[in-house]
Amino acid sequence: MKKETEKKAEKCRFTKEAITRQVLNFFNENSTKPFNYKQVSAALGLKKSVMKERVVDALFDLEAAGKIQRISAGKYKANMRRKTVVGVLDRESVAKKTYLIPDDGGERVWIAERSMGCALNGDRVEVVLFPRRKGKEQEGEVVEVLERKKTEFVGILEVKPTFAFLNIDKKQLTHDIFIPLEKLNGGKDGQRCVGRIVEWASKEKNPIGEIVAVLGDVGNNDAEMHAILAEFGLPYTYPQEVEDAANEISDVIDAEEIARRRDMRDVVTFTIDPRDAKDFDDALSIRKLESGLWEVGVHIADVTHYVTPDSIIDKEAYKRATSVYLVDRTVPMLPERLCNNICSLRPNEDKLAYSVIFQIDEFAEVKGYEICRTVINSNRRFTYEEAQEIIERGMRNEELGIKETLNPSDNSHKTGEQYRDELLKLNELAQILRTKRFAKGAIAFDRVEVRFEIDEKGKPLSVYFKEAKEANMLIEEFMLLANRTVAAHIGKNAQCTMHN
Numbered sequence: 001m002k003k004e005t006e007k008k009a010e011k012c013r014f015t016k017e018a019i020t021r022q023v024l025n026f027f028n029e030n031s032t033k034p035f036n037y038k039q040v041s042a043a044l045g046l047k048k049s050v051m052k053e054r055v056v057d058a059l060f061d062l063e064a065a066g067k068i069q070r071i072s073a074g075k076y077k078a079n080m081r082r083k084t085v086v087g088v089l090d091r092e093s094v095a096k097k098t099y100l101i102p103d104d105g106g107e108r109v110w111i112a113e114r115s116m117g118c119a120l121n122g123d124r125v126e127v128v129l130f131p132r133r134k135g136k137e138q139e140g141e142v143v144e145v146l147e148r149k150k151t152e153f154v155g156i157l158e159v160k161p162t163f164a165f166l167n168i169d170k171k172q173l174t175h176d177i178f179i180p181l182e183k184l185n186g187g188k189d190g191q192r193c194v195g196r197i198v199e200w201a202s203k204e205k206n207p208i209g210e211i212v213a214v215l216g217d218v219g220n221n222d223a224e225m226h227a228i229l230a231e232f233g234l235p236y237t238y239p240q241e242v243e244d245a246a247n248e249i250s251d252v253i254d255a256e257e258i259a260r261r262r263d264m265r266d267v268v269t270f271t272i273d274p275r276d277a278k279d280f281d282d283a284l285s286i287r288k289l290e291s292g293l294w295e296v297g298v299h300i301a302d303v304t305h306y307v308t309p310d311s312i313i314d315k316e317a318y319k320r321a322t323s324v325y326l327v328d329r330t331v332p333m334l335p336e337r338l339c340n341n342i343c344s345l346r347p348n349e350d351k352l353a354y355s356v357i358f359q360i361d362e363f364a365e366v367k368g369y370e371i372c373r374t375v376i377n378s379n380r381r382f383t384y385e386e387a388q389e390i391i392e393r394g395m396r397n398e399e400l401g402i403k404e405t406l407n408p409s410d411n412s413h414k415t416g417e418q419y420r421d422e423l424l425k426l427n428e429l430a431q432i433l434r435t436k437r438f439a440k441g442a443i444a445f446d447r448v449e450v451r452f453e454i455d456e457k458g459k460p461l462s463v464y465f466k467e468a469k470e471a472n473m474l475i476e477e478f479m480l481l482a483n484r485t486v487a488a489h490i491g492k493n494a495q496c497t498m499h500n
Contacts, residue, residue, distance in 0.1 A: 020058040027068050031078035066131040083129045091121040100127045115141035118200045122149030152196045154231045159189040166195040175206050183210035192223050194230050221458030242316045246335035251342045258375050265377040268422050275383040280345045286422045294360045298482040299353040301343040328458045347378045356482040364432035380416050387471035394424045430477040
């Protein structure tokens with residue numbers, strides 16, 4: 001296998017295109033001196049007559065392209081008058097053509113596949129411009145890769161007695177990565193791995209790299225999911241130092257912190273989330289005020305109390321930007337200890353929140369609001385399905401004129417029925433808010449989500465369509481109300497500051 005690979009590489013080295021590139025590289029590396037075809041052939045180790053003839057052809061072609069210049073009969077030197085441009089390579093997905101987008105905002109430059117060298121889409125490169133042909137777009141060739149956009153690729157490891165390759169999907173990289181045996185880092189033949197390119201001198205040769213992560217056996221659910229994340233440059237693990245920093249954060253709320261906040265632990269509060277959710281980052285509370293108004297609280301987990309600016313956790317979250325949702329898992333923006341534990345508004349636990357507290361009348365008119373830090377204690381965690389069942393039964397009973405009363409001896413505590421009145425009132429207010437919003441020109445983005453039921457090993461069991469019903473709309477309306485209120489509040493204060 002090794003001999004076959006060496007023979008193939010040797011054959012590729014002597015193609016017309018390969019020799020032309022070698023000749024150009026030779027002149028670029030020896031740009032101040034003139035050479036004839038014999039000198040070039042000798043420098044490149046091309047001794048056979050047929051190879052020397054290809055050198056002669058290469059000299060004519062390179063001169064015609066303006067890449068070298070003839071200074072006397074049979075003698076050439078690098079064309080030092082060639083103009084170069086620096087920019088980023090952008091491959092059009094439809095036309096499959098690659099262009100250089102110059103840093104200075106100038107005209108884009110078409111880069112043919114044969115002129116890409118070792119550059120890849122997204123790389124920042126230096127390009128030499130060809131003499132412009134009449135009626136044609138500006139063309140150029142990559143002469144140097146200045147900065148790689150991507151150096152890590154997912155593939156399947158192929159290990160031989162004396163060498164190894166990481167076989168890459170050709171949509172990612174047209175060349176497989178050569179891996180020295182001492183750079184396998186525990187990777188075994190047939191495993192899905194992540195490899196990093198450490199050297200790539202010529203496109204005619206395979207890039208040299210190392211294995212940086214072993215994802216697992218092909219077909220294993222975790223390995224395949226991690227491969228998807230790695231392929232798109234998304235994180236699938238947390239750095240240990242970030243995990244350590246999260247583990248040092250205390251989950252105990254001291255009395256001084258509670259004293260600085262509005263205490264709303266005695267107000268009926270609950271969360272409504274998908275049934276497979278593990279982090280509950282928002283909650284609603286409601287109670288009737290003596291004035292006859294309804295106090296509705298929209299609560300968001302106060303992450304800023306635990307994640308301080310420029311901390312190691314903050315910097316990692318900044319790089320991630322958001323949580324990533326796959327079919328069978330969520331890759332969180334914050335370490336699990338924070339997102340699923342300390343900052344998750346789990347029932348029957350004191351939690352710190354940032355809240356907008358509204359005073360609303362029966363017609364869903366906001367009569368006042370307060371934006372403040374709070375401490376809350378969720379009474380129950382509802383799934384959308386549980387909340388929807390209560391809402392639908394309440395709506396049916398209302399149509400039939402039936403007034404239900406709770407029986408303390410029933411199982412209402414298990415179904416959440418003891419919070420039926422609060423849930424129905426929130427839904428009533430949400431429906432009014434929604435009607436008003438659309439009356440003012442809001443757009444309904446109707447959508448149907450496809451969801452999968454999977455087992456503990458990630459095997460799909462069934463597929464179903466997720467439909468947005470009243471329980472979803474309830475959460476949506478109050479979140480929109482809170483967002484609009486905070487935006488208007490900030491904007492108003494900013495204008496006052498500017499006028500002052």
